[in-house]
Amino acid sequence: MIKKCLFPVAGYGTRFLPATKSMPKEMLPVVNKPLVQYGVEEAIEAGMLNCALVTGRGKRAIADHFDTNYELEHQISGSSKETLLEGIRDVIDRGVFTMVRQREMKGLGHAILTGEPLIGSEAFGVLLSDDLCINEGPGVLAQMTELYRQFRCSIVAVQEVPKDQVYKYGVIAGEAIKDDVYRVDKMVEKPSVEEAPSNLAIIGRYILTPDIFDIIRETPPGANGEVQITDALQTQARTGAVMAYKFKGRRFDCGSVPGFVEATNYVYENLYPSDL
Numbered sequence: 008m009i010k011k012c013l014f015p016v017a018g019y020g021t022r023f024l025p026a027t028k029s030m031p032k033e034m035l036p037v038v039n040k041p042l043v044q045y046g047v048e049e050a051i052e053a054g055m056l057n058c059a060l061v062t063g064r065g066k067r068a069i070a071d072h073f074d075t076n077y078e079l080e081h082q083i084s085g086s087s088k089e090t091l092l093e094g095i096r097d098v099i100d101r102g103v104f105t106m107v108r109q110r111e112m113k114g115l116g117h118a119i120l121t122g123e124p125l126i127g128s129e130a131f132g133v134l135l136s137d138d139l140c141i142n143e144g145p146g147v148l149a150q151m152t153e154l155y156r157q158f159r160c161s162i163v164a165v166q167e168v169p170k171d172q173v174y175k176y177g178v179i180a181g182e183a184i185k186d187d188v189y190r191v192d193k194m195v196e197k198p199s200v201e202e203a204p205s206n207l208a209i210i211g212r213y214i215l216t217p218d219i220f221d222i223i224r225e226t227p228p229g230a231n232g233e234v235q236i237t238d239a240l241q242t243q244a245r246t247g248a249v250m251a252y253k254f255k256g257r258r259f260d261c262g263s264v265p266g267f268v269e270a271t272n273y274v275y276e277n278l279y280p281s282d283l
């Protein structure tokens with residue numbers, strides 16, 4: 008139903024310096040798999056085989072990761088190590104990867120607008136790979152695609168966060184229209200505890216309808232002087248409809264060091280095959 012997913016991967020990842028000085032944050036491995044690969048696998052599982060990467064300077068390793076490495080593959084061909092490449096080979100075989108560069112880091116809204124030529128005029132997913140989401144059943148994007156079938160409007164994934172953490176997120180308010188689904192009437196990017204309309208925080212999964220591009224074009228820079236997707240979605244909620252979905256599964260904030268360590272421990276203890 009939704010064929011394309013946008014991956015904004017142009018950010019500097021300053022919270023991981025010096026590791027991210029010359030290496031993209033999205034290539035940091037949670038155990039043995041880079042963050043961006045978890046994200047691409049989630050999108051492909053949701054049927055979004057067309058993966059559009061919004062990259063920037065110093066991000067070439069991401070493009071290389073989704074390409075064949077003949078020398079390495081030839082070297083380990085026929086050895087037991089070859090099994091370690093099965094997952095990424097499957098991703099490369101199934102997915103189609105396109106790229107565009109964001110020349111200046113002007114915020115997530117601007118990164119999404121930069122991806123417009125790769126998306127065109129259809130609804131699309133957006134996945135921020137520093138939010139690692141794990142669920143035993145369908146992944147978060149697959150859950151959201153199911154909801155899109157019903158509502159045919161933009162959808163944001165939300166999670167309840169402790170009230171004193173709201174300042175890190177876009178926060179929504181809205182009427183619950185069924186279990187875990189809210190019709191959004193207000194959104195605020197990085198509010199203070201007093202300003203926050205709820206403790207439902209937007210995390211890095213979106214389904215957006217293509218009219219969002221025109222709205223972003225008209226959206227002035229907001230919090231931190233950046234063009235915020237939350238501000239554009241607030242306009243879309245006012246003039247059309249935006250739903251928020253409290254997803255099933257666990258989410259790790261891998262854009263922060265504590266969240267990254269927590270994800271690493273969780274994946275090692277629960278998902279990493281013991282015979283490797």
Ligand code: UTP
Pocket residue numbers: 015016017018019020021022023032061109111112113114115117118135136137262
């Ligand atoms: P973050 O706010 O986590 O920023 O962006 P960052 O630069 O990656 O990390 P820190 O804060 O310096 O450590 C959220 C997501 O949006 C992307 C980032 O790559 C990340 O996936 N992004 C953000 C862009 O692609 N372009 C931008 O201009 C801003």
